[in-house]
Amino acid sequence: GAVVSQHPSRVICKSGTSVKIECRSLDFQATTMFWYRQFPKKSLMLMATSNEGSKATYEQGVEKDKFLINHASLTLSTLTVTSAHPEDSSFYICSAGQGQGKETQYFGPGTRLLVL
Amino acid sequence: LAKTTQPISMDSYEGQEVNITCSHNNIATNDYITWYQQFPSQGPRFIIQGYKTKVTNEVASLFIPADRKSSTLSLPRVSLSDTAVYYCLVGDGGGLTGGGNKLTFGTGTQLKVEL
Numbered sequence: 001g002a003v004v005s006q007h008p009s010r011v012i013c014k015s016g017t018s019v020k021i022e023c024r025s026l027d028f029q030a031t032t033m034f035w036y037r038q039f040p041k042k043s044l045m046l047m048a049t050s051n052e053g054s055k056a057t058y059e060q061g062v063e064k065d066k067f068l069i070n071h072a073s074l075t076l077s078t079l080t081v082t083s084a085h086p087e088d089s090s091f092y093i094c095s096a097g098q099g100q101g102k103e104t105q106y107f108g109p110g111t112r113l114l115v116l
Numbered sequence: 117l118a119k120t121t122q123p124i125s126m127d128s129y130e131g132q133e134v135n136i137t138c139s140h141n142n143i144a145t146n147d148y149i150t151w152y153q154q155f156p157s158q159g160p161r162f163i164i165q166g167y168k169t170k171v172t173n174e175v176a177s178l179f180i181p182a183d184r185k186s187s188t189l190s191l192p193r194v195s196l197s198d199t200a201v202y203y204c205l206v207g208d209g210g211g212l213t214g215g216g217n218k219l220t221f222g223t224g225t226q227l228k229v230e231l
Binding site: 034044045091095105108109 | 150152157158159160161162165203219220221222223224
């Protein structure tokens with residue numbers, strides 16, 4: 001199947017700093033990528049849809065100024081957690097699809113964020 | 117988005133066949149049914165996808181009845197390494213027009229395989 005990577009795999013930062021997480025589709029182009037967060041022993045929660053060349057679409061309750069998404073190319077989307085706080089500590093996962101009628105979404109390995 | 121309902125957990129033993137059923141009563145005409153497997157601290161891994169009838173690949177089979185209001189993931193001979201959370205998802209059909217298929221995760225089914 002298609003490969004999606006994320007970087008970094010884990011990050012620890014101080015409260016108040018910003019953290020950028022990259023999501024790359026390695027062997028296909030993705031006009032749309034999705035960002036999720038997952039708390040321990042909970043299901044994935046969709047945060048936003050990242051669209052190449054346009055603004056991201058955020059799910060209800062997700063602060064767009066807090067979680068900045070940039071989809072600068074067909075293979076890269078970034079999620080920046082701005083002014084991170086301990087409650088932002090979570091597992092962040094991206095996914096990408098090949099589109100064009102192909103329904104399968106492929107997920108990245110996830111990024112563990114710990115805000116101290 | 118179609119909501120899915122799965123059992124919270126299932127237990128099995130090595131070598132047995134495991135069938136996990138998912139209900140999706142409000143599935144739309146364009147929706148596909150996709151199953152993912154997730155291990156702790158990893159992203160979900162694609163297992164199988166189908167639209168109707170039966171789909172089989174090297175790791176699983178997916179049975180979908182004619183009304184498509186449910187689906188069953190069948191794992192033929194499970195091993196300890198199949199212990200994971202299994203998610204059934206139904207897409208919103210966005211993939212048919214290109215771009216992407218927005219997915220909503222339910223609670224998933226925690227499968228525990230023992231010796």
